[in-house]
Amino acid sequence: MALAAPDITTRAASAEPGRIFRITSTLRQVVSTPLGTIGCALVALIVLTALFAPWIAPYSPTAISVKERLADPSWSHLLGTDQLGRDLFSRVILGTRTAMTVALVSLAVALAAALPLGLIAGYGPRWLDAGLILVFDSLSSLPMIMFALATVVLLGAGLSTVILVIVIYSVPSYARLIRTQTLSIKARDFIKAEQAMNAGLGRILFVHLLPNVIGPLLILACLDLSTIITLEAGLSFLGLGVKPQIPSWGNILSDGFAVIRTTPLPVIAGGLPLILATIGFTFFGEALRDALDPKLARESRP
Amino acid sequence: MTFFILRRIGLGLVILLIVALLLFGMMHMIPGDPTVVALGPRSTPEMREAFRQLMGLDRPIFEQLGLFLGRLSQGNLGEDVWSRRPVLTMILEVLPYTVTLAVASFIWAVALGIVLGCAAVVHHGRWPDWLIGVLSVGLVAVPSFVVSLYSLLIFAVTLNWLPAIGAGEPGDIMGQARALILPSFAIGLGWVGYVSRIVRAAMIEAMGEAYVRTLRSFGVPERKIIYRYALKQAFLAVLSVIAIGFGGLLTGSVFAEIVFSRPGLGKMTYDAVISRNYPVVMGTVLMTSGLYVTCMIIADVVTAFLDPRVRSAL
Numbered sequence: 134m135a136l137a138a139p140d141i142t143t144r145a146a147s148a149e150p151g152r153i154f155r156i157t158s159t160l161r162q163v164v165s166t167p168l169g170t171i172g173c174a175l176v177a178l179i180v181l182t183a184l185f186a187p188w189i190a191p192y193s194p195t196a197i198s199v200k201e202r203l204a205d206p207s208w209s210h211l212l213g214t215d216q217l218g219r220d221l222f223s224r225v226i227l228g229t230r231t232a233m234t235v236a237l238v239s240l241a242v243a244l245a246a247a248l249p250l251g252l253i254a255g256y257g258p259r260w261l262d263a264g265l266i267l268v269f270d271s272l273s274s275l276p277m278i279m280f281a282l283a284t285v286v287l288l289g290a291g292l293s294t295v296i297l298v299i300v301i302y303s304v305p306s307y308a309r310l311i312r313t314q315t316l317s318i319k320a321r322d323f324i325k326a327e328q329a330m331n332a333g334l335g336r337i338l339f340v341h342l343l344p345n346v347i348g349p350l351l352i353l354a355c356l357d358l359s360t361i362i363t364l365e366a367g368l369s370f371l372g373l374g375v376k377p378q379i380p381s382w383g384n385i386l387s388d389g390f391a392v393i394r395t396t397p398l399p400v401i402a403g404g405l406p407l408i409l410a411t412i413g414f415t416f417f418g419e420a421l422r423d424a425l426d427p428k429l430a431r432e433s434r435p
Numbered sequence: 436m437t438f439f440i441l442r443r444i445g446l447g448l449v450i451l452l453i454v455a456l457l458l459f460g461m462m463h464m465i466p467g468d469p470t471v472v473a474l475g476p477r478s479t480p481e482m483r484e485a486f487r488q489l490m491g492l493d494r495p496i497f498e499q500l501g502l503f504l505g506r507l508s509q510g511n512l513g514e515d516v517w518s519r520r521p522v523l524t525m526i527l528e529v530l531p532y533t534v535t536l537a538v539a540s541f542i543w544a545v546a547l548g549i550v551l552g553c554a555a556v557v558h559h560g561r562w563p564d565w566l567i568g569v570l571s572v573g574l575v576a577v578p579s580f581v582v583s584l585y586s587l588l589i590f591a592v593t594l595n596w597l598p599a600i601g602a603g604e605p606g607d608i609m610g611q612a613r614a615l616i617l618p619s620f621a622i623g624l625g626w627v628g629y630v631s632r633i634v635r636a637a638m639i640e641a642m643g644e645a646y647v648r649t650l651r652s653f654g655v656p657e658r659k660i661i662y663r664y665a666l667k668q669a670f671l672a673v674l675s676v677i678a679i680g681f682g683g684l685l686t687g688s689v690f691a692e693i694v695f696s697r698p699g700l701g702k703m704t705y706d707a708v709i710s711r712n713y714p715v716v717m718g719t720v721l722m723t724s725g726l727y728v729t730c731m732i733i734a735d736v737v738t739a740f741l742d743p744r745v746r747s748a749l
Contacts, residue, residue: 167569270446271453274727276686278701279720282708283458286716287465287472363578367690370580371705386584390694397588404581415576416569 162424169420175413182226183233190223194380203396212402215388221402227380236361239299240354247304251311252338256319269305277302281368290373299361310353314346352425356418359411366407382407443735447728454724458717459503473713474516482516489513512718522718532602533699537684539615543623548630555635556661574628580690583621587694590617600696618691622684629676637672638665671741681730685723
C-alpha cells in the first residue's frame with residue numbers, strides 16, 4: 134500500500150515534511166493514470182504560458198497594423214494576423230493570461246463567499262439551512278447563460294460583470310459541498326467532545342471543520358476551472374465579456390467568426406487553446422479526485 | 436405518489452418565485468433610475484414611460500412587486516418596449532425552434548452515448564474501454580460554442596455540405612432537417628460523454644447482478660446479455676441524466692442559435708440584451724427557468740415511477 138507509509142510519517146514526524154511527502158505522493162498517483170498524465174501536462178503548459186506570456190509573445194497583442202490585415206502565417210507572424218493586423222500568436226499567448234486571471238480571481242471570491250455560507254448552513258439552525266438550500270437550488274436551476282445575459286443588460290458588459298456572474302454561478306455548488314461535509318463531521322465524537330469541553334463556535338468551525346472541508350473543495354474548484362474558463366470565453370465571444378481590445382480567447386473567436394468565410398485561421402487559433410485548457414483542467418481535476426477521494430465522484434455537477 | 440408529485444411541483448413553483456424575485460430585485464438594487472438601468476441611456480422617453488407603466492414604477496416598491504407577481508401568475512410576461520408586442524407571444528413564436536433543436540441534440544447525445552457506452556462494456560478492461568473513458572471526459576469538457584464554430588467551419592464553410600445559417604424555409608422539411616444537423620450535433624456532443632459514462636457504469640453494475648450470473652449459467656451468449664438485459668438497466672440511468680440534461684441542452688442552444696443564426700429563445704434573448712430590452716430578457720429568463728424546472732419535475736417523477744426501489748420508498 135503506497136498510501137499507508139506517508140500516513141504513518143505524518144503522524145510520527147512533524148507536520149510539515151509529512152504534508153509535503155503526502156502532496157508528492159498524491160501527485161505521483163495523479164500522474165500514474167492516463168487522464169492525470171495528459172491533464173498534468175496540459176495544466177503545466179497553460180500555467181507556464183500564462184506566467185511567462187509577455188516574454189513568449191513576439192508582439193504587443195493590441196498593436197494594430199493596417200498594412201498587415203489578415204496576413205497568412207509566416208515566420209514573422211506564426212499564426213498570421215487578424216482583421217486589424219494584430220499578431221494572432223501574441224494574442225493567443227496573452228489570452229492564456231486573461232483566462233487564468235479571470236478564473237483564479239473569480240474562484241477565490243467564490244470560495245471566500247461559499248465558505249461562511251456553507252458552514253452556516255451546515256452548522257447553524259435548521260430553518261436557516263433549509264432557506265439557504267432553497268436559494269442554492271433556485272440559483273442552480275437558473276440556466277446560467279440566461280442569468281449572465283440578464284446581468285449584462287443591467288450592469289453592462291465588462292470584466293467585473295463576468296467575475297460576478299461566475300461567482301454567483303459557483304457559490305451554490307461549493308457552499309452545498311461545504312454544508313454536506315460540515316453536517317457529516319458535526320455528528321462525530323471529537324466535535325461532541327469539544328462541545329462538552331465548552332469550546333467556542335469559532336474554534337469548532339476553524340480548527341475542526343475548515344481543514345476537513347478544504348480538500349474536497351479544492352477538487353471541486355479544479356473541476357470547475359474549465360467551466361469558468363468556458364463561461365468567460367463564451368461571454369467574450371458574444372461581445373458581452375472583457376473589452377474587445379483585451380486579448381482573450383473569446384475575443385479572438387469573436388473576431389474570427391466575423392471573417393470565417395475569408396480565413397479559418399483566427400477561429401482555429403482561438404478555439405484550440407480553449408479546448409486544451411478545458412480538457413487539461415477537467416482531466417487533472419478528475420484524476421485528482423480519484424486519487425484523493427473516490428467518494429466525491431457522485432457529488433460532482435453533471 | 437400523489438404527495439410526492441405535488442411536493443415536487445410546489446418546490447418548482449417556489450424556485451420560479453425566487454427567480455422572479457431575483458430578476459425584480461436586481462433591477463432595483465443597481466443604483467440609478469430603474470428605467471435607465473433596464474433600457475440603457477439611449478432609450479427614448481416614450482420607451483421609459485412604457486416601462487414605467489408596465490412595472491408601475493411610481494408606486495411603492497411592495498405594490499410594484501405585487502403588481503409584477505400578479506401579472507406573472509396570470510401568465511402575462513409583459514410587453515416589449517420597442518415593438519409593444521406581448522413578450523409571451525414573441526416567446527411562443529420562437530419556442531418551437533428551440534425545443535426542436537433541444538430534442539435533436541438530445542437524440543445525438545443518447546444515440547452516440549449509448550454506442551460508446553456499449554462499446555466500452557463489450558471491451559471492458561481493454562484499451563478501447565480506456566480510450567472511450569478518456570474521450571468521454573474530453574467531450575464533456577469541450578465548450579459547446581467552440582464545437583459549434585468548428586463544425587460550422589468544417590461542414591458548412593469549407594466542405595459546404597450543410598447550410599451555415601438559418602433554420603430552413605417554412606414548409607421545406609428536408610431543408611429544415613438539414614439546417615438542424617450541425618447545431619444539434621454541436622450541442623449534443625458535450626452530453627455524449629455523460630451518457631456514455633452513465634451507460635457504461637449502469638451496464639457494468641448490472642453485469643455483476645445475480646440474475647446475469649444465472650443467465651450466464653444457462654448459457655445465454657454474452658452479447659445477448661449485454662444488449663438485451665444490461666442495456667435495459669442503462670436506459671433507466673440515462674433517464675435521470677435527462678433530468679438535468681434537458682435544461683442544459685436548452686442553455687447550450689443559446690450559443691448554437693447565435694453561431695448558426697437560427698431563430699429561437701437564445702437568439703431572442705441575445706438580441707434583447709444587445710438592444711437593452713430588459714422586459715424581454717426577464718420574460719425569456721423566466722420562461723427558460725420554467726422549462727428547466729418542468730423538465731426536472733417530469734424526470735424526477737418518471738424515474739420514481741420506473742424504479743420500483745424508489746417507488747416503494749415513496
